Amino acid sequence: xxxxGKVLATRVGLIAGSVALLEAACRLHLINPLTLIPPSExxxxxxxxxxxxxxxxxxxxxxxxxxxxxxTAVAAGFVLGAGLHRLPVVRRAIDPLLASWxxxxxxxxxxxxxxxxxxxxxxxxxxxxLAAVPAMMLSTLVGLDRVPRVLRKAxxxxxxxxxxxxxxxxxxxxxxxxxxxxKLALAYAFIGVIAGEFILSTGxxxxxxxxxxxxxxxxxxxxxxxxxxxxxxxANGVLYTLEVRLNRRRGRA
Amino acid sequence: MRGxxxxxxxxxxxxxxxxxxxxxxxxSPLVTLRYAADLLGSAxxxxxxxxxxxAFAYALVISAFLGVAxxxxxxxxxxxxxxxxxxLAALYTIPKVTLYPVMLLxxxxxxxxxxxxxxxxxxIPVVLFTLGAVKHLPPVFVRSARALRLSGRQxxxxxxxxxxxxxxxxxxxxxxxxxxxxxxxxxxxxSQRGLGFLIINGINAHNVRxxxxxxxxxxxFAVAAxxxxxxxxxxxxxxx
Numbered sequence: 001x002x003x004x005g006k007v008l009a010t011r012v013g014l015i016a017g018s019v020a021l022l023e024a025a026c027r028l029h030l031i032n033p034l035t036l037i038p039p040s041e042x043x044x045x046x047x048x049x050x051x052x053x054x055x056x057x058x059x060x061x062x063x064x065x066x067x068x069x070x071x072t073a074v075a076a077g078f079v080l081g082a083g084l085h086r087l088p089v090v091r092r093a094i095d096p097l098l099a100s101w102x103x104x105x106x107x108x109x110x111x112x113x114x115x116x117x118x119x120x121x122x123x124x125x126x127x128x129x130l131a132a133v134p135a136m137m138l139s140t141l142v143g144l145d146r147v148p149r150v151l152r153k154a155x156x157x158x159x160x161x162x163x164x165x166x167x168x169x170x171x172x173x174x175x176x177x178x179x180x181x182x183k184l185a186l187a188y189a190f191i192g193v194i195a196g197e198f199i200l201s202t203g204x205x206x207x208x209x210x211x212x213x214x215x216x217x218x219x220x221x222x223x224x225x226x227x228x229x230x231x232x233x234x235a236n237g238v239l240y241t242l243e244v245r246l247n248r249r250r251g252r253a
Numbered sequence: 254m255r256g257x258x259x260x261x262x263x264x265x266x267x268x269x270x271x272x273x274x275x276x277x278x279x280x281s282p283l284v285t286l287r288y289a290a291d292l293l294g295s296a297x298x299x300x301x302x303x304x305x306x307x308a309f310a311y312a313l314v315i316s317a318f319l320g321v322a323x324x325x326x327x328x329x330x331x332x333x334x335x336x337x338x339x340x341l342a343a344l345y346t347i348p349k350v351t352l353y354p355v356m357l358l359x360x361x362x363x364x365x366x367x368x369x370x371x372x373x374x375x376x377i378p379v380v381l382f383t384l385g386a387v388k389h390l391p392p393v394f395v396r397s398a399r400a401l402r403l404s405g406r407q408x409x410x411x412x413x414x415x416x417x418x419x420x421x422x423x424x425x426x427x428x429x430x431x432x433x434x435x436x437x438x439x440x441x442x443x444s445q446r447g448l449g450f451l452i453i454n455g456i457n458a459h460n461v462r463x464x465x466x467x468x469x470x471x472x473x474f475a476v477a478a479x480x481x482x483x484x485x486x487x488x489x490x491x492x493x
Contacts, residue, residue: 102434
């Protein structure tokens, strides 16, 4: 077995073992069933809701919001980051603000966002964007900082125009950091939208969890939680695989 | 000078938003400052500040020590690190607010739930940064330590610790911010005391001035603390 295979097998074994342990603890009533239902029942509850189509509307709404927030945040974060990179004075001024952004609970702006954007999905999307933009900005800045000067010189020696320089030299050199920005932006858009729904909204997956909690409906609550967990893990796994492949290609080139 | 310009611009933006959105959404900068000054003069408010700081201190200490210890261990045991890293990264992506019913059922209302909320937010970034720092340690350092025949303790003290400290400081900086966020969120739902409670209370009671003032104070605290840590971070990375 290769080393990578062993790592993967250990990881899967570890997770499976933890789930089995949890299952056993629930079945033996070491954990109060009112607190936590066994993982197998979460799966059954989730499968039931998916088959009924009970979750379809919520899933569509939540993922549409996350998608829009993600795309907006990536585009805006990249443009703002690149702009700041060109203006070092402004950058130094707002650096501490950017760096401490993640201590701000973004959803306290929700009442404000509702007043500005109206009810509906827009304020939630805005929360996702507000959560994700700084990560993309910071990654863009780091990526542009790390473009080796020799590459810029090489571009000048080949007399590339500004567009060609950015397209052929700067962007490929900054790609690993930009990709990291994409990863973070997706994670934060995901967290922002679902947390916003959970706390404030009247629809979507996050709201479903809060609603089920208040109704003491453990099956519905844990089923939805499991779905959110699986969605996060799958999205992360896809990006992780893409990143490994990207780095391997760069390594070879 | 630069700071003054930034503050002026932010105040102008704030005033602009206020002019557009009106009293129902946000209070104007001047009113908020006055209200904040009143708050700072009241004993009840400092009780809430104390509650938040206490929970935050516990959560930060746990996140920092446990996070650095786990990160070092996973970084040095390369196999364990490779097994754990993607799992931790995936855990970091989960919207942890949705776990709040579970936390509440396990910890009950009060201090322990707030601390637990802070820790589940802050622990993972510290672990990941520390792990990354150890993993990306230039192999030449390790080889020099071996060539100089340093003992395990010596190489940990004179090679490993100085080499990974700057990255760990970066991780702690992020951990600081996220732990504060976690504690505030915990207070919003699992507590009757603290700044997070004041904010959610203001939202529910449509007390816009209270919400805006407390939010402003929290942001000021977070930005100030972060600026201090950022300065430390920069000094570490430039190796004074």
